[in-house]
Structures are given as C-alpha cells and as structure tokens.
Amino acid sequence: MTRHSLRLALAASLMSASAAHAAIFTDTFETYTTAPGFETFSTALAPIGGGVATWTVGGDVDVVSTSLSGFGTPASQGNYVLDLNGTGAGSITALLGGLVANQQYRVDFQYAGNMAGDLGVASRGFDVGIVGGASQFFDNPSTTFAEGAFTFTATGAFAQLRFAGNTASPYGGVIDNVSVAAVPEPHEWAMMLAGLGLVGWAARRRREQSGTAPMGVAA
Template sequence: MKKIALMAVVALAAFSAQADTITGLHNTGSGTGTDDYYLVDGHAAYITTSGSFPFGYWTENTGTSKWLTPTSAQGATFDPSSDGTYTWTLNFNLGAQYNASTASFSGHFGADNSAIAYLNGVEIGTTGGFGAADFSSFTAASGFHTGNNVFSVVVTNFAQNGGNPTGLRVEFDQSSVAAVPEPETYAMLLAGLGMLGLAARRRKAR
C-alpha cells in the first residue's frame, strides 16, 4: 500500500512541478547590438546611453534595463504640434509543449510621456511618466495563446515644440508557464490513483 501511495505522490509531483520561465520575454535594452522590441511604424529600437539629455529627467539606465527610443539621436524632439503615438511590440512564442492557460508574467514600466501595456490586445497596465516615482506595474495571468503572443506598449508623447524626446522602458519581474506533462506522467498518475482506489476497495471488502 505504501509503495502504491508513493507512486501516486511521485506522479502528482511530476505533474505539477514542470514550470518554466517564458522564453522570449526580456527587458528593454537587454539585447546585444539589437533589441527585439520594434515599432509598428517601421522604426527600429535604439538603446539609449546615460549621461546626456534626456537623462537627468529620465530614470537612469541600469544593467537590468535601458530606455529605448525611435531614433539614434536620443534627445531628438518629436511631436512639436500634436501628440504622437508609438506602439512598441515584443513577440514571444508558447509552443505546444506548454499549457498556455497556466502562463503568467508581471513587471513594471515607464514612458515619455504615458503608456498602456497590452497582452494580445488586452490592456494589462498603465503608466504615467518617466521618473522613478512614475513607473507602474503590469501583470497578466490569462489571455495567452499557444503559439505566437504579442506584448505591446502604446506610448503617447505629449506635444511640445522643443526638448521633447520619447521613449520606453520595460522590466519583467517574473514569468511562469507549466509544461504539458509527458504521456508517461499521465500513465503513472492514472496507474497510481487506480491502484490506490483498488486497494481501498479491497480494504473495505474485508
């Protein structure tokens, strides 16, 4: 009886412990030479360098994340007469080996001037600025797809004639997704539970 119970416990542990971080999620500016975030209007993502404008206003870059801008001249003025909209996008894939319904992630982000974060078109967070106190959280625990997923951030840059850069900074705090158990795990679980049920019925019949 103890051996049967142990078989069931091992199977349940294998069934529930197969969780991984989500591949393809990364912080802004963590790429080497290029960055996987891109703007839907075709602009590339440029990683900023601390020490010159707009730093002093923007929270400083760190080894964990850096600001992205749509231009290599990071202090360039955008949107002198009307608000501008910049949609930053990051694609990631949950293959068939993962159970998309178990996926989740959370993080925090800032933007010049404000932004809304989305997972597959569903709003998951908002932020209102670029100072340390302005960073806000985003979180998603549902709405993931098996296959391609899209994390996007729509940044609004308020109109200003001069000294008006725009940018985005994102840091993921955690991510998790459970692997789909191998057929052998299902078989072990069912066999263990079946044998426990059989043993219980035999004890009852005595």
C-alpha cells in the same frame, strides 16, 4: 501507499508546480547595444552579433543606458532599459510560442518614464497587450520603476505580445525585465499543496520509523 509510489507522486506534483512557474519568455534589454547613451531602433531589436530578432519594432524605440537617463533605482536590471518612444511613439512586438490554449499567462515587467526632456507632457503612457486581443494601459511619469503585470488567456500555441507607446513625444514609457509565465490553475495549486502534505507525511513517517523499526526494514 508504498514509498516508491509516494516518491513518484511527489516528483510529479513538484514537476507540475515548477513547470507552471517557469518563464517561457524573458528580456532585460541588455543585448541590443553598447552605446553609452542611447540607440534608436526601427524594424527590429536583434541581439548584438546577429541571430534571430527578439522583437519587431513599429515606428522607432530607444534602448537607453540607465547612466544617461537618471534611472538610478535598483528596480531596473542591468545597464539598459527600453523607451517605447523613439522619435515618437513606437512599439515592440514579440512572438510567444509553445503556449497552451485556454491557459492563463502573466506578463510581468517594470516600468517608469523617460523624464530626460519634454517635461510639459505629463504622460509617459503605453499599452501592453496581445495583438488581436486584450490590452491594458500603464503610465508612470517618474524615473522610479514600478511593477507592472498583464494577464491573458492563450487562444492557441502562439500569441504576439506588444508594448506600444501612445504619447506624442520622444520621451516615453520605459520598460525593463519583461517575463512571461503560465499562471498556476486551481488544480495545480491543489497538487502543490498535496505535494507539501506528502513531504510532511513522509517526514513524520521517517521519524516514527526511525524510533521503532530497525534499519533496513521496509514499511
């Protein structure tokens, strides 16, 4: 293998690895309101100042300030979180594009419960899923955020990601830091490991050459 082809192989392997990890969708719920307490949304969550709505809303949901609701943990990002229950159970749905059919994707998020009221209702449960596909139930009736993850396999270029509250209360499951990324497949892991192996091989070779060959002499 020449140095040139080594560099090309290494670059291709690292590019493939980073592409597999890059998030294709993120939301921290910071751009929808500046209300000091909370604001209830129905129909859509659109960024302040206009632009394309990030989520369509079913029923209604609240964008809640962490200062109001006692979410004092560092797990949530920024000043706002999303309560999936507005006046009752609501939902948010986002269109994911640019997916690759049969590729696995992982939805990561943090979740807690809005415990500011209705404490007789023990559940702050909600479902995470793909519209027309699989879904998974999460429940964390605590203001301390937990890490959640939901994995799905794309059936085409698009999928609708939905978070849906399912308790009859104005105080529901709370989410923050939603991100979606492709899950590296076994052959991609193999390429990453091969890339690391090449890095080590090249480093060894440089050390050997620096000890034996004059500067400027190609291997």
